[in-house]
Structure formats: structure tokens, C-alpha cells
Amino acid sequence: MFTETQIEELNKSFEKATPTEIIQKAFELNNKAVVTTNFRPYEAAILHAVSSLESSIPVIWCDTGYNTPQTYKHAEQVIKDLNLNVSLYVPKQTASHRDVVMGIPTVDDPKHALFTEQVKLEPFKRAMDEHKPNVWFTNLRQGQTAFRNSIGIFSLSKDGVLKVSPFYFWSDKKLDTYLEENNLPNEFKYFDPTKALENRECGLHA
Secondary structure, eight states, X not given: OOOHHHHHHHHHHTTTOOHHHHHHHHHHHXXXXXXXXXXXXXXXXXXXXXXHHOTTOEEEEEOOSOOOHHHHHHHHHHHHHHTOEXXXXXXXXXXXXXXXHXXXXXXXXXXXXXXXIIIIIHHHHHHHHHHOOSEEEOOOOTTSOTTGGGTOSEXXXXXXXXXXXXXXXXXXXXXXXXXXHTTOOOOOOOOOTTOSSTTOOOSSOO
């Protein structure tokens, strides 16, 4: 378990570090780790960076069931190219079932909280309960949401897991270069049914 003081010290020490240095430090602190992904734009960067250092790391993919055809094709390509150790988690209800009884509620609809719980939060909780990681690699970046602007490279999840965002200070332009240099694909036709706005949190991180 890490204290807030330790987290502050880590963030201060690694503010100028490379993603590889950050990932190496996280593995030194505790090697019981997972990396989560939804295969949204730029996810190939975190998957490549982490799996390059630990090829067998569990990759948790919580698929809402509402991804675009482009995202599914992109996911298959990245999984194959990087030989990822993917653990797939899906909602207990199918999207077809939910479309009939609920549809995709708008953010101000009282059913939106239940929808988010079903398609994202419950599968994620199930994944974390099964893997029980001490380190959680993610591709959160500064500038995405107000909450994400406040956390830094290292932070603690609600359950006390060390959350590590190696590309936290990177811009889209810098990530474009990383993808190009490492011959990694990207896909922008992505849909998250739990977010009406790009800068809105779904509850997974905040």
C-alpha cells in the first residue's frame, strides 16, 4: 500500500522520465500488474510500451459491446502484432438485449447510471477481482478531463491499486511520432456509449 507522500515523491522524481523508465520503476515496486485497454485512439502506445518490457502481462479489455467495426478490427490487429495476453470481459447482458429494454440512455436519463454499471463498471470490477493487481497501467493523459489533470503519472485507484500512466504528459503529436517510430497502428473511429462528451468521466477512474 502506498501513501500519498510516496505518490507525490514518485511523481516528482519521474516527471521528466521516459515511459520505459516509468514502467520499469512500477515493475520494481510491484510486479503483480495489469494493463487495461479499450482500444481507443493511441492505446497501441501503452500496450506496446508495457508488453515490450513484460510480454506476458495480462491485458484487460472490457468490451462494452458497442465498439465500432473499425475498433474491433484495430483491436484484432494490435493483439496479433504485439502478441498480447488478452483477458476479455464483457457485460452480462448482450447489447441486443439492452437495446430492447433500455437503449443507450442520455447522460441526464436516470437509467444512465445503470447502463454505465452494466456495460463498463461491473465487467471492470469483475476483471480486477479476478486478477487482483497491485499495479495498474493505463493510458490516462493530462488534458483529457479535469480529474485527469489532477492525478499525475502515479496515482492510487479507489481500491488502493497503484495506477501508472507512463504517457501522462505526452501530446497527441508526440504519440503520433511514437506510433510511427514503432510501426504501430491507430484508429480514430471509436465510440464510448457511457460518455456523451469527450471530457466526461465514466466512473472507472474518478
